[in-house]
Amino acid sequence: MLELLHSLNQIAASLLTVGLILAASLGIGATLAAKLRLQTHGLVERLTWSITLGLVAAGTTLALVGLTGLLFRPVIALGTLIAAAWGILLVAQGWLTGPEESSRECEPHHEHRSAPAHPPQGLMAGLAGLVAVVGVCSLAAALAPPTAGDALCYHLELPKVFLAEHRLAYQPFHDNSTFPLLGEMWLLWGLALEGPVAAQLLAWCWGWLLAGATLILATPLVGRNWASVAGLATLLIPGINNHMAAPLVDVPTALLTTLALAAWLRATWNHEGGEWTIVTGILVGAACGTKYVALVWTAAWTTVVLYGAWRHREQRRELLRQWGAVLVIAASVGGLWYLRAAYHRGNPVYPFLSAWLPSAVPAPVTVDKTPLATHPLALLTAPWQVAIYPELVGGRGHRLGGALLMVLPTLFVARRLRGLAPLAALAALYAVGWYLLRQNVRFLYPIVPLLVLAAVWSLIELARWPTWPRRAAWGLLALVVAVDAIGPVRRAGNNVAVACGWQSRSDFLLQHEPTYRAACVANAILSDDARILTQDYRAFYFDAHMTRESIYRRATQYDRLLRPAALSTELRLRGFTHLLLVDKTGAPTAESTTLNELVRKAQATETAENRRLACLDDYHVVDSDGVERRYRLIELR
């Protein structure tokens, strides 16, 4: 009973923390929007703009505080409480109701409306029902402690280290430590106030914000009602709702690029002021400060703007001035991450371009991450491959689903929707960049709202189909979307006990996270100055300082310099106190076993009386990917 109460207390604390963070973001963002005199209409729009701008401002502030070495929990908590109180005060004063809504804002910019103002009966109800199921199931999954690999490797691991050291500490043997880390600053916020579950719940909120951003982007093109369909449909993309239960930064990158695009369209269409140009710059900078893929997005956007300037000769100067202003503001907002990387690595985009910009720690060997071929037939069939074989390009968990593949070709018989062409061009250019550089399906998320918007226009145009093909098309679509919604339900099934408090978070992690048992042992018996040389990158649950063995080896070539018989002594001289070894059986790709071999040779030379490598824990785990892992925590004596 006490354990249940403790679990419920933890859940309430996590939810309250996220509520405080959202209120604080709202307070900051609403003030920023008021200062910029942004005209926003409708509750969803106001919440999306304000919270996102607030998150950007707060994340950038946390980064600056981290650079000055003042990253203390009490400082963050005090700042959050003040901002949250301001946000709550704004809401109490009627901020949510806002100014009287202009009906014109909610209509598409059509002189003659080409689509019915209201989607077919049942569509909204069906979508809302599915989104409710997906939302609740994703929430249940998000309430479980994080187990996503990348999150434990760096999205949460780096903020944990920054908080422990009270600054944005540079870690030479951590390739990700000089990445753009604005998204990680938001996770750090959740970690500082409560813990990893609060940070993960922020990811759940990002999904809803992305839906709001899609609605904002789609409203001027297809009207509010169909834009709501686009917003809801975004949440039904399997990869998006999967990411709502994992603290990764792909969805916030998509959120920032989508809102940047919406702001740019307003800056272009609204001939009264430059406030939306400023917002575009802030959001482009924030996106580039969150993930490198936003640089590709910015290049695609730049191409679209320059093409527009070339086409519209008389307005060229105005468009170019707008574009220049956006880039300058973006560099001011997102540039600090690139300056930080340049300062530490001598390369602002480390580990990319390392052939031209070498750093003290050599970059990893370039691995080709473009599994799809580049001949014309492969290009033509790429959408099919990405949708049907997501395992080739990042995994099923990140997939885009089947509905987009089914619907988008129907654009061939759709009428032209003015305003869609530049967005489609941007999506196509980004997709080409994605295809040539990094074929991971989750890196396509920045264009998902654009694809969804195009798909919604296709759905509108279904009204022009003959009756029975139209009904059959709707039926097929409903079937595929419903099948895709089973994923979140299944995921929630594994997590419902811990989400409701029936299972403790520790028990859940012992069942689901392979490194957790070793972390528990290490945290219980190791001192604060312990340093572990680890083969597993998932270091989040360890309190000790963790050094990635493969990167340490790449930088120092220690394996060639030391004698196996004196392994323990020589590693201790290098500052390490323990080793975390992982032997994998059945892994799809071969991984280095250098340290395992060194340990094996060293142990072969040891006698029982003179043991220098003492095994503190030794266990086997079969992970969800079917790979058997043997973990050994070894003390160097």
Add this chain to the structure above:
Amino acid sequence: MIAPMRPPSPETTERQQRLRRARHVVAQSLLPRPASPAGAPQVAKWKAVALLTWMAVAAGCYAARLLNLWD
């Protein structure tokens, strides 16, 4: 969003007026507009059936892959 051009206020300078006109023209040329009014012609049946066939094949293959019925 797009609003009709308002008459300039007395204090608006010539340069500001030019700027506003330029922005308005850009806005007019970029704003969304349908290709044809409501009541547009129906899509030809053969085109609709062809696209429906595509949708059925895509849905079938996707579901089969998702349910591990086909590798």
